[in-house]
Amino acid sequence: MTETNKAEATSQALTIAGLDCFYGEVQVLYGLDLVLNKGEVLCLFGRNGAGKTTTLKAIMGLVPASAGSIRLDDQELTGLPAHEVPKAGIAYVPQGRRLFAEMTVAENIEIGLMARGKGKATRENVLDLFPLLRQRLRQRSGTLSGGEQQMLAMARALCLEPQVLLLDEPTEGLMPSMIAKIRETVAKLRDMGVSTILVEQRVDAVLSVADRVAFIENGRNRETVDVQELRADPSAVRRYVGVG
Amino acid sequence: MHFGPHLLLAALEGLVTSAVLALTALGLSLVFGVMRVVNVAHGEFFMLGAVLAWAITTAIGGHPALGFLAALVIAPLIVGAIALVAERLVLRRLNYNPEATIVATIGMLYIIQQLALTFYGPEARPVEPPFSYRILLPWFGYSGYKLSVIAASALLLTATWLVLTRTRIGLVMRATQYDSETAQAFGIPVGRVYGGVFALGAMLAAIAAVLIVPISQAHYLMGQDPLLLSFIVVIIGGLGSLRGTVVAAVLIGLSDGIISMFFSPTLAKIIATLLVAMVLVFRPQGLFGTRSR
Numbered sequence: 001m002t003e004t005n006k007a008e009a010t011s012q013a014l015t016i017a018g019l020d021c022f023y024g025e026v027q028v029l030y031g032l033d034l035v036l037n038k039g040e041v042l043c044l045f046g047r048n049g050a051g052k053t054t055t056l057k058a059i060m061g062l063v064p065a066s067a068g069s070i071r072l073d074d075q076e077l078t079g080l081p082a083h084e085v086p087k088a089g090i091a092y093v094p095q096g097r098r099l100f101a102e103m104t105v106a107e108n109i110e111i112g113l114m115a116r117g118k119g120k121a122t123r124e125n126v127l128d129l130f131p132l133l134r135q136r137l138r139q140r141s142g143t144l145s146g147g148e149q150q151m152l153a154m155a156r157a158l159c160l161e162p163q164v165l166l167l168d169e170p171t172e173g174l175m176p177s178m179i180a181k182i183r184e185t186v187a188k189l190r191d192m193g194v195s196t197i198l199v200e201q202r203v204d205a206v207l208s209v210a211d212r213v214a215f216i217e218n219g220r221n222r223e224t225v226d227v228q229e230l231r232a233d234p235s236a237v238r239r240y241v242g243v244g
Numbered sequence: 245m246h247f248g249p250h251l252l253l254a255a256l257e258g259l260v261t262s263a264v265l266a267l268t269a270l271g272l273s274l275v276f277g278v279m280r281v282v283n284v285a286h287g288e289f290f291m292l293g294a295v296l297a298w299a300i301t302t303a304i305g306g307h308p309a310l311g312f313l314a315a316l317v318i319a320p321l322i323v324g325a326i327a328l329v330a331e332r333l334v335l336r337r338l339n340y341n342p343e344a345t346i347v348a349t350i351g352m353l354y355i356i357q358q359l360a361l362t363f364y365g366p367e368a369r370p371v372e373p374p375f376s377y378r379i380l381l382p383w384f385g386y387s388g389y390k391l392s393v394i395a396a397s398a399l400l401l402t403a404t405w406l407v408l409t410r411t412r413i414g415l416v417m418r419a420t421q422y423d424s425e426t427a428q429a430f431g432i433p434v435g436r437v438y439g440g441v442f443a444l445g446a447m448l449a450a451i452a453a454v455l456i457v458p459i460s461q462a463h464y465l466m467g468q469d470p471l472l473l474s475f476i477v478v479i480i481g482g483l484g485s486l487r488g489t490v491v492a493a494v495l496i497g498l499s500d501g502i503i504s505m506f507f508s509p510t511l512a513k514i515i516a517t518l519l520v521a522m523v524l525v526f527r528p529q530g531l532f533g534t535r536s537r
Contacts, residue, residue, distance in 0.1 A: 082428040098426040115431035
């Protein structure tokens with residue numbers, strides 16, 4: 001490995017190379033390449049069905065990779081059973097939150113803590129980040145408002161103290177004040193050194209919180225653009241999504 | 245006998261049925277609730293428990309309590325191990341596909357049943373109760389052992405409830421039940437949970453059988469009625485709901501005991517089946533069941 005390669009490797013939190021994924025007979029990802037740098041927010045942007053959620057599920061091992069590589073630092077993740085992936089330090093906030101709705105807020109948090117054997121200190125840190133949840137610990141999570149559920153979904157994931165956080169449309173269906181809160185939290189996590197892959201449909205959210213944007217189209221990463229460049233020239237957004 | 249004591253006797257008999265039924269149905273309910281597998285072979289795990297209880301008590305000899313206690317521990321462990329092997333060799337390979345596992349468990353039912361017929365034989369064989377104390381009420385005497393079956397069942401149901409609601413194992417099982425994909429994303433080894441739950445379900449059926457075998461004898465076809473009644477109980481109570489299973493088991497057991505004594509056993513079965521039909525029409529998820537992902 002050359003010195004340049006070594007420097008690149010140490011700055012990269014997650015590297016995806018040539019990833020192919022299928023749902024049954026249907027191929028969804030075609031040789032997808034993606035690099036997430038340490039401490040950055042990388043946004044996956046694209047139309048519905050482009051393969052954004054599948055990319056996150058493939059990272060989590062929930063959709064098997066039929067070819068290619070997913071590396072977290074030096075660890076190869078493809079081939080690991082899905083339940084081993086979070087133990088490596090990746091946390092996932094799925095689309096639609098997917099809370100254990102019949103369980104209480106405290107139990108959902110406990111599930112997050114159990115994933116990597118974290119304890120009371122982690123629990124307190126996470127609850128400090130989302131103080132509202134502290135008052136709702138005994139409440140059934142299915143009865144929380146949409147915004148509170150999203151907070152809980154993020155809190156549950158952060159209980160893993162992950163190096164890499166995968167967020168799938170966290171602002172979907174939320175009111176503006178809650179969207180601002182979620183963006184604020186993502187920015188705070190970046191400051192804490194958490195590398196984040198964010199799947200987002202809202203252009204304003206992408207421009208305000210992301211460091212780089214990867215345009216996913218038909219299961220391929222067409223282009224990765226620095227968000228500063230995108231702010232100066234938003235033509236890429238129009239090209240791949242037809243808005244902006 | 246006057247109506248009051250007659251009713252009390254019928255209710256006590258009904259409660260014994262309820263106690264055994266609740267344990268058996270709980271096993272079936274847990275397996276469906278967590279794994280989404282309709283285990284048609286569940287009754288055969290019940291039968292295996294009874295047959296093994298006979299084999300163990302016969303092998304040990306001596307005081308009946310000694311053999312019975314050994315059977316109460318060993319038979320469920322053996323049945324659980326058999327269930328675990330069946331889960332690994334059959335259900336896991338079918339990827340827990342709901343339709344395929346129904347057919348597979350029908351196959352398991354016949355394999356277990358025919359193996360029992362081959363090695364145990366067609367005879368119904370008795371197992372001596374661990375004690376023969378009779379409680380003398382003012383109107384009639386009643387078997388102390390039957391009352392202890394009710395107590396043991398209540399104890400086991402409470403223990404299962406405590407495990408499910410107060411322990412990490414229970415939390416993991418419930419998370420898998422509600423959303424197995426998200427559970428995996430939080431480090432829960434769903435395959436291992438499925439194996440454990442299938443074994444636990446079979447063990448609960450086996451314990452129920454060991455408890456009832458001193459009252460009803462061991463026979464290779466004895467799994468059929470508990471299977472049918474367990475399905476009735478879990479449909480009424482709600483698949484996967486412990487509370488629903490217990491309530492429905494008490495309802496079905498008591499109505500069976502009382503209606504059978506005052507009218508006819510056939511009428512009791514007709515009412516139970518009618519109840520299932522009504523639940524399926526008006527509340528398909530059962531009285532206490534929830535719709536899950």
